[in-house]
Every structure is written in C-alpha cells, then in structure tokens.
Amino acid sequence: xxxxxxxxxxxxxxxxxxxxxxxxxxxxxxxxxxxxxxxxxxxxxxxxxxxxxxxxxxxxxxxxxxxxxxxxxxxxxxxxxxxxxxxxxxxxxxxxxxxxxxxxxxxxxxxxxxxxxxxxxxxxxxxxxxxxxxxxxxxxxxxxxxxxxxxxxxxxxxxxxxxxxxxxxxxxxxxxxxxxxxxxxxxxxxxxxxxxxxxxxxxxxxxxxxxxxxxxxxxxxxxxxxxxxxxxxxxxxxxxxxxxxxxxxxxxxxxxxxx
Amino acid sequence: xxxxxxxxxxxxxxxxxxxxxxxxxxxxxxxxxxxxxxxxxxxxxxxxxxxxxxxxxxxxxxxxxxxxxxxxxxxxxxxxxxxxxxxxxxxxxxxxxxxxxxxxxxxxxxxxxxxxxxxxxxxxxxxxxxxxxxxxxxxxxxxxxxxxxxxxxxxxxxxxxxxxxxxxxxxxxxxxxxxxxxxxxxxxxxxxxxxxxxxxxxxxxxxxxxxxxxxxxxxxxxxxxxxxxxxxxxxxxxxxxxxxxxxxxxxxxxxxxxxxxxxxxxxxxxxxxxxxxxxxxxxxxxxxxxxxxxxxxxxxxxxxxxxxxxxxxxxxxxx
Numbered sequence: 001x002x003x004x005x006x007x008x009x010x011x012x013x014x015x016x017x018x019x020x021x022x023x024x025x026x027x028x029x030x031x032x033x034x035x036x037x038x039x040x041x042x043x044x045x046x047x048x049x050x051x052x053x054x055x056x057x058x059x060x061x062x063x064x065x066x067x068x069x070x071x072x073x074x075x076x077x078x079x080x081x082x083x084x085x086x087x088x089x090x091x092x093x094x095x096x097x098x099x100x101x102x103x104x105x106x107x108x109x110x111x112x113x114x115x116x117x118x119x120x121x122x123x124x125x126x127x128x129x130x131x132x133x134x135x136x137x138x139x140x141x142x143x144x145x146x147x148x149x150x151x152x153x154x155x156x157x158x159x160x161x162x163x164x165x166x167x168x169x170x171x172x173x174x175x176x177x178x179x180x181x182x183x184x185x186x187x188x189x190x191x192x193x194x195x196x197x198x199x200x201x202x203x204x205x206x207x208x209x210x211x212x213x214x215x216x217x218x219x220x221x222x223x224x225x226x227x228x229x230x231x232x233x234x235x236x237x238x239x240x241x242x243x244x245x246x247x248x249x250x251x252x253x254x255x256x257x258x259x
Numbered sequence: 260x261x262x263x264x265x266x267x268x269x270x271x272x273x274x275x276x277x278x279x280x281x282x283x284x285x286x287x288x289x290x291x292x293x294x295x296x297x298x299x300x301x302x303x304x305x306x307x308x309x310x311x312x313x314x315x316x317x318x319x320x321x322x323x324x325x326x327x328x329x330x331x332x333x334x335x336x337x338x339x340x341x342x343x344x345x346x347x348x349x350x351x352x353x354x355x356x357x358x359x360x361x362x363x364x365x366x367x368x369x370x371x372x373x374x375x376x377x378x379x380x381x382x383x384x385x386x387x388x389x390x391x392x393x394x395x396x397x398x399x400x401x402x403x404x405x406x407x408x409x410x411x412x413x414x415x416x417x418x419x420x421x422x423x424x425x426x427x428x429x430x431x432x433x434x435x436x437x438x439x440x441x442x443x444x445x446x447x448x449x450x451x452x453x454x455x456x457x458x459x460x461x462x463x464x465x466x467x468x469x470x471x472x473x474x475x476x477x478x479x480x481x482x483x484x485x486x487x488x489x490x491x492x493x494x495x496x497x498x499x500x501x502x503x504x505x506x507x508x509x510x511x512x513x514x515x516x517x518x519x520x521x522x523x524x525x526x527x528x529x530x531x532x533x534x535x536x537x538x539x540x541x542x543x544x545x546x547x548x549x550x551x552x553x554x555x556x557x558x559x560x561x562x563x564x565x566x567x568x569x570x571x572x573x574x575x576x577x578x
Binding site: 003006007010011014017018021092093094096097099100101102103251252253254255256 | 270319322325327328345347348350353354357359360361362364365366367371375378379
C-alpha cells in the first residue's frame with residue numbers, strides 16, 4: 001500500500017512538472033474553468049430572483065447541489081485526468097510498457113496523471129459548499145450519510161472511468177465515451193426532481209447520475225429514504241464489480257496495436 | 260526458463276464492406292493466425308536471435324512470453340509461471356525493450372524516469388546508484404541523463420531507454436528491434452551494450468531485429484519464424500554452414516592493375532581500386548587464390564562467408 005502510494009505521488013509530481021511547463025495553457029485553463037463556474041452560479045442566482053423555491057429547495061439548498069456536483073466532478077477530474085489521454089497509449093502501443101510494470105496498471109492509466117490545476121478549484125468549491133451547508137438545517141446523522149454518499153459517488157465515478165478504459169482497449173475509442181459520460185453526469189448539476197419521469201427513473205436506476213450527484217445533498221437535507229440509501233451502495237458495488245470484469249475481458253482481448 | 264508448447268495467437272479484425280449500415284449492424288470479421296502451433300524451450304543465460312519477415316509473428320510470440328498478450332491456445336511457462344497472470348514477482352524479473360516504444364517522460368530529464376523505475380521496482384539506493392553508474396559507463400552517456408528527453412536524438416533516447424528498462428537488472432530481457440532507425444555508430448554501441456549486459460548480469464536475452472548484423476554479432480542460437488510457424492531453431496553457425504553456398508574473396512590491391520588481368524581470373528562482383536571482390540563456390544577457392552597470388556599485387560586477402568542477409572534469403576527461398 002505504502003509503495004503504491006509512493007508510486008502514485010511520483011506520477012502526480014511528474015504530471016505536475018509536465019503540465020507546469022506550458023504557463024499560458026495553465027492560465028487559460030484556469031480562467032476557462034472559473035468563467036464556466038461563475039456563469040452557472042449566476043444562472044442559479046437568476047432563477048431564484050424569480051422564484052423562492054426550485055422543486056421545494058431553497059436557494060442555499062440548490063446552490064449546495066451545484067457545489068457538491070462541482071466537487072465530485074472536479075475531484076474525479078483531478079484523479080482520473082490520465083483517462084483522457086488513454087487513447088494514445090492504446091493506439092501507439094505504449095500500453096505494453098504499462099502492462100509490463102510490477103504495479104497495478106490503474107496506478108498509471110487511471111490515476112497516473114493527477115491534474116493539480118483542478119486542485120486549485122476544489123478549495124473555493126469546498127469553502128462555498130461549507131457556507132451553503134451552514135444555512136441548511138441538518139443533523140449529525142444526515143452529515144454522516146452525506147459523507148458516505150459523497151464517497152460512494154466518487155466510487156461510482158471510479159467505476160465509470162474503469163469502464164471507459166476497458167472500452168478504450170476494446171474499441172480504441174475513448175474521447176467520445178468520456179464526453180458522453182461527462183454530458184450525462186452534467187445533468188446532475190441540479191436536483192434530480194427537476195426532471196420528469198421516466199428520465200428521473202433512468203437517471204436513478206439505470207445511469208445512476210442521481211445516486212452520484214443528488215443523493216448526497218438529499219441525504220444532508222433529510223429528503224432521502226433508507227431504501228434509496230441502501231440502493232446507492234448496492235448499485236455502486238454492482239457497477240464496480242462490472243467495471244473490473246470488463247477491464248479483465250479487455251486485457252484478454254488486448255491486441256497491442258502499433259507493433 | 261521459457262517453455263512454449265503449441266502456442267497459438269489469433270487476431271480478429273473487422274472487414275470493411277464499403278457500406279456504413281452493414282459495417283455497423285452486420286459486421287464481418289476475419290481471423291488472422293499470427294502465431295501457429297509454436298513450441299520452443301529457452302534455457303538460462305542464452306542469447307537468442309528471433310528473426311523473420313514483417314508480420315511473421317516474432318513480436319507477438321515475445322509479447323505472449325512477457326504476458327502482454329493472452330495466447331489463444333497452447334501452454335506457456337516463463338520463469339515457472341504463467342506470464343499472463345502478471346505476478347509482480349515475475350514482472351520484476353523481466354524487461355521488454357522496444358525500439359519503437361517509449362517509456363520515458365518526454366518533457367523531463369531521464370533521471371526522473373530512472374527514479375520512477377527505482378520506486379516501481381523497489382531498488383535500494385546503493386544498488387540503484389551502482390547499476391545506473393555501470394549502465395551509463397557501458398553506454399558512455401553521462402552527459403545525457405540530465406537533459407529533457409525531448410531534446411535528445413533517437414540514438415541518445417534509445418540509450419536512456421536501455422538504462423530505464425534494465426535498471427532492475429532483469430534475468431530475462433526481450434529486445435524488440437533495439438537498433439531500428441539508428442545510425443551505424445549507435446547500432447554498434449547498442450550491440451556492445453547488449454553483449455556486455457548479458458555477460459555481466461548472466462541474463463537470458465531474446466533479440467528480434469531486421470538488422471541481421473545484430474543477430475550475427477550477438478546470438479549463438481537462431482529461431483526463424485515465418486507466417487506464424489517456426490522454420491528453424493538451431494545454432495547460427497549451422498545455418499551459415501548449411502545455406503552459405505558461396506564465399507567472398509576480398510582483395511586489397513597494392514598497385515593498380517588492368518581490367519583484363521582481373522577478368523582473366525574470374526568476373527569480379529565488385530572492382531574499384533584498391534578493392535576487388537570475387538564470389539566463388541567453396542570448391543573453387545584454392546584455384547582462385549592460386550591465380551590471385553600469381554597475377555595480382557595485393558596487400559590484403561580475406562575469405563568471408565556470404566552476408567547473413569544473403570544466407571537468410573537463401574533459407575527463405577528454400578523453405
């Protein structure tokens with residue numbers, strides 16, 4: 001475990017040193033992210049200038065949904081940035097060199113390119129989320145459930161990224177898969193209640209966007225029942241097992257392109 | 260060390276039908292047998308040349324031995340384990356150095372990649388310093404390790420690849436086209452390195468190369484593969500003896516001579532003062548040398564086998 005963590009830190013350090021070489025790129029990247037965040041936040045603010053509640057949620061609660069979404073999304077981008085570069089590894093055959101190393105390949109292909117730039121954005125998101133949460137009436141149990149469901153959401157994003165990697169090996173297609181994933185997950189910016197059935201059901205039970213993005217805040221404000229909390233952990237476990245199964249199949253089918 | 264029995268690898272590729280609907284909804288696939296019922300044994304401390312034309316199945320066989328590819332069928336045991344299980348204890352004992360693959364961090368100096376390998380392979384500080392310094396000495400590249408990889412030439416980068424790949428002093432090394440694209444000086448440096456590495460670390464080395472000179476200079480045993488099947492598995496000297504039908508007599512003249520005198524001996528395959536080359540059958544050698552001694556003023560005379568390329572070409576024509 002300690003060795004894996006040391007390798008992870010070395011990969012992260014090297015990724016940061018590589019990224020920081022293009023200073024203009026770093027500047028534009030951060031500006032783009034901040035502008036997008038501010039615009040979306042303004043949209044929520046604009047909506048609440050015209051109404052006091054959004055599907056029964058106050059401004060602070062709706063803002064909390066948006067901020068928790070940003071936290072989960074940004075943490076997954078910090079950790080799994082390397083997935084976005086996976087296609088090159090497969091098509092160039094450089095994945096061979098990864099598979100030959102005496103560590104789990106996920107250390108390199110899943111979390112081997114930690115994006116430090118996004119780390120700078122997590123801090124303001126976190127501070128704003130704490131401020132929004134301080135305006136919400138909650139209990140220690142609800143806070144505990146929020147933390148568990150937040151970790152559960154990160155577990156589901158991990159599984160989704162493993163599925164993207166497996167599909168990358170099987171089809172050499174990564175870019176579109178990851179974009180589809182991001183577009184679908186992006187629908188979780190707002191409380192799941194704003195969508196009508198059957199969309200809401202699909203985003204809860206088939207593509208668990210709601211489990212990832214809405215359930216933690218719903219638990220925090222006391223609007224999530226025990227059955228759905230239990231369901232969250234069952235579905236995340238199923239997706240995780242399924243993603244590992246698909247990864248192992250992909251390794252068996254791997255053809256080592258470009259040799 | 261390696262035991263391969265009836266090894267087979269089939270690749271499945273999609274056939275395009277020039278019809279987008281059929282390509283999406285009714286795909287047709289073609290099976291390509293890359294390795295077909297291959298069996299061989301490799302012992303410790305051997306240096307083996309693995310050769311064959313493009314697409315013969317060399318790299319696929321090696322990649323199965325290293326655990327990168329999963330064999331379609333057959334039994335494979337490398338270092339007493341199934342390589343595809345990718346046990347860390349197994350991976351720590353092998354290395355795969357590919358001339359066409361890069362494992363170094365492009366934007367950073369090679370030392371950063373070396374430190375990463377040190378951590379991955381759990382190499383102690385003292386052992387790391389000793390091995391790096393030894394490998395740098397053999398390759399004479401001390402001034403390169405602190406330069407960003409992207410600023411190095413292909414040959415220089417290959418030297419850094421070799422150090423990064425062999426830092427953990429593996430028992431079994433696969434070299435896949437290690438000299439591809441390199442100039443003759445770099446090729447020679449890499450060959451020298453492979454020879455010395457095998458000698459010092461008692462490693463088993465399997466080498467594939469399109470430059471047959473690499474194989475001739477390094478390997479004692481030769482495995483020739485074509486269309487996925489092993490056609491030859493024996494000593495290099497035996498194939499030279501068996502398939503070298505002609506010898507080359509190379510002469511360095513000490514004075515210019517007329518064309519007529521040279522052509523009276525035998526039509527040369529190359530004649531440009533001071534060099535003359537006659538290609539002869541082994542039985543003709545005594546007679547030709549007698550004539551040369553009588554008619555030509557020369558400062559040097561050597562009798563050589565045909566080039567390894569010609570021998571292998573003859574082998575393929577006859578098989």
